[in-house]
Amino acid sequence: xxxxxxxxxxxxxxxxxxxxxxxxxxxxxxxxxxxxxxxxxxxxxxxxxxxxxxxxxxxxxxxxxxxxxxxxxxxxxxxxxxxxxxxxxxxxxxxxxxxxxxxxxxxxxxxxxxxxxxxxxxxxxxxxxxxxxxxxxxxxxxxxxxxxxxxxxxxxxxxxxxxxxxxxxxxxxxxxxxxxxxxxxxxxxxxxxxxxxxxxxxxxxxxxxxxxxxxxxxxxxxxxxxxxxxxxxxxxxxxxxx
Numbered sequence: 001x002x003x004x005x006x007x008x009x010x011x012x013x014x015x016x017x018x019x020x021x022x023x024x025x026x027x028x029x030x031x032x033x034x035x036x037x038x039x040x041x042x043x044x045x046x047x048x049x050x051x052x053x054x055x056x057x058x059x060x061x062x063x064x065x066x067x068x069x070x071x072x073x074x075x076x077x078x079x080x081x082x083x084x085x086x087x088x089x090x091x092x093x094x095x096x097x098x099x100x101x102x103x104x105x106x107x108x109x110x111x112x113x114x115x116x117x118x119x120x121x122x123x124x125x126x127x128x129x130x131x132x133x134x135x136x137x138x139x140x141x142x143x144x145x146x147x148x149x150x151x152x153x154x155x156x157x158x159x160x161x162x163x164x165x166x167x168x169x170x171x172x173x174x175x176x177x178x179x180x181x182x183x184x185x186x187x188x189x190x191x192x193x194x195x196x197x198x199x200x201x202x203x204x205x206x207x208x209x210x211x212x213x214x215x216x217x218x219x220x221x222x223x224x225x226x227x228x229x230x231x232x233x234x235x236x237x238x239x240x241x242x
Contacts (some may be wrong), residue, residue, distance in 0.1 A: 003079070003094030056175040057184045059234035060168055065126055066227035068195030070132060070220050071161050073203040075100070078154075079141065081239035083211050086147040096154045103158030108166040121171035122235035128167070129228030131160025136224055140217040161224070165192070199223070 005012040079093035115124055168188060176184045203216040217225035 001091045001094075001098075005148035007090050008116075017184075020237070029097040046176075053186075054175050055237075056171070056234070057123070058189055059230060060171060060175075060188045061127075061188075063164075063227050063230045063234070064168060064188045064192035065107070066230065067129070067161060067164050068192035069162040070136070070195075070224045072196040073199040073216065073220050074139075074157060074161065075138065077203055077213065077216065078150075081139070081217075082147070082150055085144075085213055086142060087144050089152075096150050099151060100158040100162060103155050104162035107159045107163040111163050112170060114168045115167045115170050120235075121167060121174065122231050122238065124167050125164055126228055126231035126235060127166045128160040129224055129231055130201045130222040131219055133228060135160065136217060136221040137143055140214065140221060141234065164228045165182055193224070205234065 002014050002018060005017065075097070079090075079097050082088045082093040082096060083090055111128075115121060126148065135153045135157035138149050138156070142149050142153070169185060172185045173181050173189060199220075203219065206215045206219065207213055209215075
């Protein structure tokens with residue numbers, strides 16, 4: 001909705017309206033969510049907090065870095081690419097990005113349910129990486145005459161790259177347990193946001209240097225491929241049936 005509103009009233013007005021969303025979220029937290037019950041820290045958990053983490057955490061951290069790099073560049077430059085290179089309107093570009101979020105909502109629920117019941121986290125993450133590769137290849141091969149493929153790329157991206165975090169956090173709990181989950185999830189999220197912060201800068205410089213988006217989209221494809229390889233290697237390193 002934001003691009004359409006911006007086209008009609010300008011970006012400053014639209015961003016002003018957008019500030020209502022976090023304000024409503026703060027109000028909802030205050031009014032609707034019950035306060036936490038106070039609890040004493042578990043001495044046993046504190047004693048164990050210095051132990052070594054499972055190898056799975058480092059596999060997931062590497063995977064998260066690659067996926068973060070791909071997700072950030074894809075989300076940051078897809079709408080600009082649709083408008084500048086494919087010749088579509090700002091509203092259309094925003095709607096394509098909106099589809100990513102809509103599909104991602106449904107996919108997170110579905111993948112979360114499947115992963116929680118059947119496990120095979122490394123395999124699931126590998127499938128998501130492969131889906132992200134497909135989405136970036138569709139974008140890389142698009143042209144003004146085939147711009148409609150962006151809708152398919154957005155849906156595929158929403159099912160795969162946007163959804164991996166749900167499976168990743170369930171995997172953290174399953175692999176390390178409750179007492180180490182905070183530390184382990186911190187490493188995984190640090191990896192994710194490390195890639196997330198870096199890739200848009202590199203992508204932007206590649207566009208400035210080459211005058212087109214091809215090298216950037218190729219780079220996105222490569223990092224998604226690297227994430228898929230990490231997931232496959234993690235899966236192969238595990239004992240059969242786990």
